[in-house]
């Protein structure tokens with residue numbers, strides 16, 4: 444294995460820590476009840492840790508923090524890893540952006556995780572929703588969210604996130620689903636580094652401006668939905684073919700004797716980002732981690748980059764009109 448491949452396994456963070464570039468995503472649609480230690484997610488996380496994954500991505504909104512906590516505890520107890528070997532990420536949901544909610548919401552997450560600190564805490568979205576007394580009701584039960592928009596300024600939320608770093612409860616902080624202007628507003632006041640920006644990114648959504656901006660500002664980018672949802676049909680017309688059926692990706696995969704999804708993940712790693720593919724399938728979890736033993740050429744990188752069509756999978760249309768809506772320049 445060449446040195447460059449080894450370097451790709453971690454990216455340094457401003458606080459001197461490092462983020463493992465391959466993480467396991469844990470968003471499972473409609474998971475509203477933790478399945479516990481025998482559930483498919485906990486099994487997947489334990490398998491992933493045994494295979495070498497050290498970065499796990501969860502969020503209050505996914506309702507998977509308890510499963511992450513329970514799987515991690517078992518892998519620590521069986522001696523596979525120590526807590527400090529792992530990089531655990533969770534996120535502050537939209538209902539808790541106001542200054543009096545941030546610490547309470549964080550402590551709820553910490554309790555679900557059954558941990559004493561998290562490695563990275565992200566503001567999940569810039570678009571707040573009014574606080575609801577049931578913290579598990581993530582969205583209003585109506586089609587029109589407009590009356591529930593909360594225009595709380597995420598810069599004030601950020602200041603509360605910094606308090607969590609001061610208290611030693613969080614090692615790094617960052618944001619998710621923010622645009623460049625919103626990130627700049629935070630950078631203008633930040634006492635602690637904005638270490639990571641987590642955004643949707645895959646060959647159909649290159650995020651090249653954001654990537655360039657983050658490189659200049661020493662911010663690590665984590666790509667979510669890095670496989671553009673695997674082999675599932677893509678939702679909005681004009682939908683491109685799933686990446687494993689894309690002829691460019693397929694021919695590069697054939698040449699390297701790798702799967703199309705391994706090529707996609709390798710492409711993203713070579714762009715200098717971390718990736719968090721979700722899988723509960725043992726074979727896929729294994730496949731997604733084995734992307735360090737080959738290298739894409741400049742031409743192959745360029746060919747994959749040419750697939751960009753700014754195609755966003757995440758459906759945000761219900762937040763259009765929110766004062767802090769981040770994707771104003773796009774059809775969503």
Ligand SMILES: NC(=O)c1ccc[n+]([C@@H]2O[C@H](COP(=O)([O-])OP(=O)(O)OC[C@H]3O[C@@H](n4cnc5c(N)ncnc54)[C@H](OP(=O)(O)O)[C@@H]3O)[C@@H](O)[C@H]2O)c1
Pocket residue numbers: 467468469470471500501567619620641642666667668669670671672673674675704719720721722723724726727728730731757
């Ligand atoms: N910050 C945010 O707002 C945000 C938004 C969305 C997602 N995320 C995070 O990012 C993670 C990943 O994103 P995502 O789940 O939307 O999409 P994704 O990782 O691009 O795709 C997940 C899909 O791909 C399949 N898959 C995974 N590896 C595969 C392989 N090697 N071959 C074939 N199929 C494969 C999975 O099925 P199997 O389980 O059957 O393998 C699953 O259906 C989430 O779980 C979450 O942690 C963050």
